[in-house]
Amino acid sequence: MKIAVLPGDGIGTEIVAEAVKVLRALDLKLEMESALVGGAAYEAHGHPLPESTLKLAKEADAILFGAVGDWKYDKLDRPLRPEQAILGLRKHLGLFANFRPAICYEQLTHASSLKPELVAGLDILIIRELTGDIYFGQPRGRRTAVDGHFPGADEAFDTMRYSRPEIERIARVAFEAARKRNKKVTSVDKANVLETFQFWKDVVTDVHKDYQDVELEHMYVDNAAMQLVKKPKAFDVIVTGNMFGDILSDEASMLTGSIGMLPSASLNSSNQGLYEPSHGSAPDIAGKGVANPLATILSAAMMLRFSLNQEAAAQRIEAAVQKVLAQGLRTPDIYSEGTTKVGTAQMGDAVVKALAA
Numbered sequence: 503m504k505i506a507v508l509p510g511d512g513i514g515t516e517i518v519a520e521a522v523k524v525l526r527a528l529d530l531k532l533e534m535e536s537a538l539v540g541g542a543a544y545e546a547h548g549h550p551l552p553e554s555t556l557k558l559a560k561e562a563d564a565i566l567f568g569a570v571g572d573w574k575y576d577k578l579d580r581p582l583r584p585e586q587a588i589l590g591l592r593k594h595l596g597l598f599a600n601f602r603p604a605i606c607y608e609q610l611t612h613a614s615s616l617k618p619e620l621v622a623g624l625d626i627l628i629i630r631e632l633t634g635d636i637y638f639g640q641p642r643g644r645r646t647a648v649d650g651h652f653p654g655a656d657e658a659f660d661t662m663r664y665s666r667p668e669i670e671r672i673a674r675v676a677f678e679a680a681r682k683r684n685k686k687v688t689s690v691d692k693a694n695v696l697e698t699f700q701f702w703k704d705v706v707t708d709v710h711k712d713y714q715d716v717e718l719e720h721m722y723v724d725n726a727a728m729q730l731v732k733k734p735k736a737f738d739v740i741v742t743g744n745m746f747g748d749i750l751s752d753e754a755s756m757l758t759g760s761i762g763m764l765p766s767a768s769l770n771s772s773n774q775g776l777y778e779p780s781h782g783s784a785p786d787i788a789g790k791g792v793a794n795p796l797a798t799i800l801s802a803a804m805m806l807r808f809s810l811n812q813e814a815a816a817q818r819i820e821a822a823v824q825k826v827l828a829q830g831l832r833t834p835d836i837y838s839e840g841t842t843k844v845g846t847a848q849m850g851d852a853v854v855k856a857l858a859a
């Protein structure tokens with residue numbers, strides 16, 4: 503089982519080191535090879551996604567990814583920006599289905615941004631389409647409008663688009679996932695304003711004909727953002743487009759206690775996957791040894807489950823995470839009175855220890 507390890511930038515290196523520690527502590531034959539990606543690769547090779555990194559990723563059974571980006575690269579031409587590395591990996595590998603489970607662990611109900619009773623037992627799954635939408639639609643760019651209302655004024659534009667097959671396949675992923683859960687899918691759109699999302703809604707409704715045992719509800723994204731904090735447990739599976747999924751998953755992370763708790767899996771049609779926390783490189787806390795590594799460690803568990811066929815090992819990691827939380831260990835982002843504040847490496851070490859116990 504070959505794993506490409508791509509730590510990236512900022513806290514990416516710190517949190518991936520802990521996930522690798524946990525993977526090595528399992529009794530599995532895992533071959534792990536690391537490569538530079540993002541700003542780190544740009545510094546060394548002049549490109550955020552060098553050919554060698556892409557090749558390693560393509561040939562691996564699974565990819566463990568940290569995070570990319572830093573404000574210092576904001577002025578670079580877009581193709582050279584660190585974020586293009588993760589977008590390129592998703593596109594090149596066809597990783598269209600992004601699973602972002604928002605689970606509030608029992609021990610963290612008080613760390614949530616909501617009242618404990620609203621999040622106790624919370625277990626929702628956001629399924630975000632990951633290779634389409636306004637993220638990848640063409641044309642995009644900037645131009646000087648010479649015949650518009652404001653002659654000579656500059657403008658910028660991006661294109662929101664989805665094709666029927668793109669919507670159909672993500673809808674099927676969502677209905678299949680719901681079948682194994684509580685049989686309810688909420689499709690989030692903005693059909694009242696955007697043609698792309700009226701089409702999304704129509705296609706999801708068509709696909710639903712094959713899944714009559716699953717309840718389908720449609721919701722506008724603005725309402726969904728509100729309902730997520732009003733009554734999050736009313737959701738089971740949320741399926742949505744690339745941009746809405748990006749935003750709603752960050753929102754949902756705070757129901758679980760912290761963005762540092764939200765893992766993710768991005769799969770293609772052959773179940774090859776890239777596994778990364780849902781958060782970014784957190785330049786504000788990078789290098790301080792305080793980042794929460796649990797989202798990355800839980801992403802490694804998802805990797806074992808989805809791409810490496812190691813369900814038992816995945817469950818061992820998840821149980822170990824629950825155990826360290828039950829021991830009261832907390833990185834600063836999930837700290838509350840009466841618990842013990844630890845750093846990134848201490849948290850990783852504690853998970854390794856809990857695996858052994």
Ligand SMILES: NC(=O)c1ccc[n+]([C@@H]2O[C@H](COP(=O)([O-])OP(=O)(O)OC[C@H]3O[C@@H](n4cnc5c(N)ncnc54)[C@H](O)[C@@H]3O)[C@@H](O)[C@H]2O)c1
Nearest residue numbers: 569570571572585588762781782783784786787793794835
């Ligand atoms: N997939 C990715 O690689 C990815 C994802 C999101 C953002 N980014 C990039 O990361 C950079 C920073 O973006 P941002 O600040 O908007 O988002 P961010 O997710 O990096 O950070 C947002 C906030 O959450 C905190 N945070 C994030 N992860 C944490 C963790 N594990 N433990 C504790 N606190 C954590 C940060 O300290 C910060 O206050 C940007 O360059 C952005 O493009 C990359």
Ligand SMILES: CC(C)[C@H](C(=O)O)[C@@H](O)C(=O)O
Nearest residue numbers: 571585588589748780781782
């Ligand atoms: C870094 C950025 C390209 C990325 C996205 O928008 O998909 C990030 O926010 C995420 O959620 O993985």
Ligand SMILES: [Mg+2]
Nearest residue numbers: 748749752780
């Ligand atoms: Mg995001």
